[in-house]
Amino acid sequence: MNNNHVKEFLLEYINKNLDNQTEKSVRLHLASCETCRKECESLSNWWSALEQLPNEKPSEAVREKFYKVLQKEIEAQQQLKTYGYQKPKRSWFEFLFPQPVAGRLAFALVILVLGGLIGSLIKQEPKSAPIDDKTELTQLHEEVKLMNRLLTVSLLQQQSASERLKGISQSYRSEGSDPEITVALLQALKYDPNVNVRLAALDALSRNLNQTDVKQELFETLPKQESPLVQLTFIDLMVQHREKSSVDIFRQMLKNPGMNKSVKQRIEQGILELNS
Amino acid sequence: MIQVRDGELHQLALLFERHHVALYNYYVRQASDRDLSEDFVQEVFLRIIKYRHTFRGEGEFLPWMYHIARNVQIDHARKWGRETKYDEETHDQICDDPIPDDHVEQLQNVGMLQKALAKLSPEKREVLILSRYQEMKYSAIAELLGCTVEVVKVRVHRALNDLRKYYFQIAGE
Numbered sequence: 001m002n003n004n005h006v007k008e009f010l011l012e013y014i015n016k017n018l019d020n021q022t023e024k025s026v027r028l029h030l031a032s033c034e035t036c037r038k039e040c041e042s043l044s045n046w047w048s049a050l051e052q053l054p055n056e057k058p059s060e061a062v063r064e065k066f067y068k069v070l071q072k073e074i075e076a077q078q079q080l081k082t083y084g085y086q087k088p089k090r091s092w093f094e095f096l097f098p099q100p101v102a103g104r105l106a107f108a109l110v111i112l113v114l115g116g117l118i119g120s121l122i123k124q125e126p127k128s129a130p131i132d133d134k135t136e137l138t139q140l141h142e143e144v145k146l147m148n149r150l151l152t153v154s155l156l157q158q159q160s161a162s163e164r165l166k167g168i169s170q171s172y173r174s175e176g177s178d179p180e181i182t183v184a185l186l187q188a189l190k191y192d193p194n195v196n197v198r199l200a201a202l203d204a205l206s207r208n209l210n211q212t213d214v215k216q217e218l219f220e221t222l223p224k225q226e227s228p229l230v231q232l233t234f235i236d237l238m239v240q241h242r243e244k245s246s247v248d249i250f251r252q253m254l255k256n257p258g259m260n261k262s263v264k265q266r267i268e269q270g271i272l273e274l275n276s
Numbered sequence: 277m278i279q280v281r282d283g284e285l286h287q288l289a290l291l292f293e294r295h296h297v298a299l300y301n302y303y304v305r306q307a308s309d310r311d312l313s314e315d316f317v318q319e320v321f322l323r324i325i326k327y328r329h330t331f332r333g334e335g336e337f338l339p340w341m342y343h344i345a346r347n348v349q350i351d352h353a354r355k356w357g358r359e360t361k362y363d364e365e366t367h368d369q370i371c372d373d374p375i376p377d378d379h380v381e382q383l384q385n386v387g388m389l390q391k392a393l394a395k396l397s398p399e400k401r402e403v404l405i406l407s408r409y410q411e412m413k414y415s416a417i418a419e420l421l422g423c424t425v426e427v428v429k430v431r432v433h434r435a436l437n438d439l440r441k442y443y444f445q446i447a448g449e
């Protein structure tokens with residue numbers, strides 16, 4: 001073993017870190033080699049001298065801070081253990097969906113289910129709604145009809161002719177034919193003292209000429225009418241509607257000696273038109 | 277440390293009491309910045325708490341702790357763009373007591389020894405500190421530095437030779 005080799009092992013020899021065999025070899029070499037022995041002594045002195053460097057102590061703050069952090073960590077760990085949030089092993093679900101994601105997913109699922117439930121509840125309601133709506137609409141319609149009838153009848157019974165005319169105008173608002181309004185209009189045509197009201201009533205009734213009973217009533221009423229204006233309007237109406245059955249009534253009217261001349265001419269002309 | 281890893285965190289207090297002074301001196305002897313060294317010690321133990329689950333039972337605690345300690349230093353150097361340098365002046369002020377004559381004839385005072393230590397290259401200084409003061413075996417140092425035991429052995433030896441050389445240089449000035 002040459003000096004270089006020994007030098008390499010000297011520190012370990014000093015620190016007693018060599019295996020038995022190597023240590024024995026070094027010891028034997030040192031016994032015979034003065035250079036190495038001196039080197040060993042020197043290294044040993046220096047190794048010991050290094051021990052003289054003071055071992056400084058850190059300030060207390062380091063310890064305080066450490067224990068503060070440690071305490072916090074211990075408390076956090078205790079909490080995890082108590083509430084069981086920390087699991088020793090992660091399941092495949094947790095692996096695929098970490099906690100926050102899983103939470104959000106669950107929340108989204110709950111919202112989805114709730115939305116579905118609310119949706120289905122809302123969807124069920126319309127099933128009964130049309131029936132209710134229809135009934136309600138019919139009821140409302142009936143109410144409006146009744147109100148209209150009442151208003152018309154009530155207006156036709158007013159003292160003022162203009163109010164009665166308003167009543168006739170009101171009758172136009174009723175859809176189709178309201179028997180009570182028709183009766184009220186016929187009454188107005190027969191007995192109203194004002195010619196204008198009678199004329200308006202006749203005009204209003206002309207909408208119901210397709211009803212046999214109305215037509216019949218008109219045929220009965222007309223000969224009794226004294227106003228030539230009403231008579232002329234009636235004749236025009238009949239001719240306009242091509243009511244051939246009215247020819248008999250016209251002829252009967254011609255027999256009346258006090259018949260207005262103009263009316264007489266119009267009747268004759270009307271008979272001709274209807275027969276043509 | 278295995279107990280700490282497995283949940284008995286309070287056991288870490290024992291490890292702290294046993295090693296924090298040595299760790300502090302590991303830093304002080306390399307850079308001598310005491311405030312920074314304290315911060316480093318603090319950071320090392322914080323990381324031990326944080327990464328306790330990464331400790332592998334088969335290894336020893338010391339190499340693991342110094343592994344973290346070196347990373348703390350490296351991270352700091354990266355962050356601040358410089359390496360921690362040995363501050364000779366601070367050591368001069370604090371450690372100027374003469375070594376008693378009867379202890380080692382050649383060594384006049386600790387101050388000169390510290391100056392010599394400061395002159396060593398960081399690599400040599402580190403292995404000398406680890407093997408002499410932290411009492412780590414060459415194999416553990418080799419594992420920590422990622423080199424062979426032979427390299428550590430040679431480096432420690434050269435570090436001690438350089439120390440002697442620098443010491444006598446300083447003494448001759």
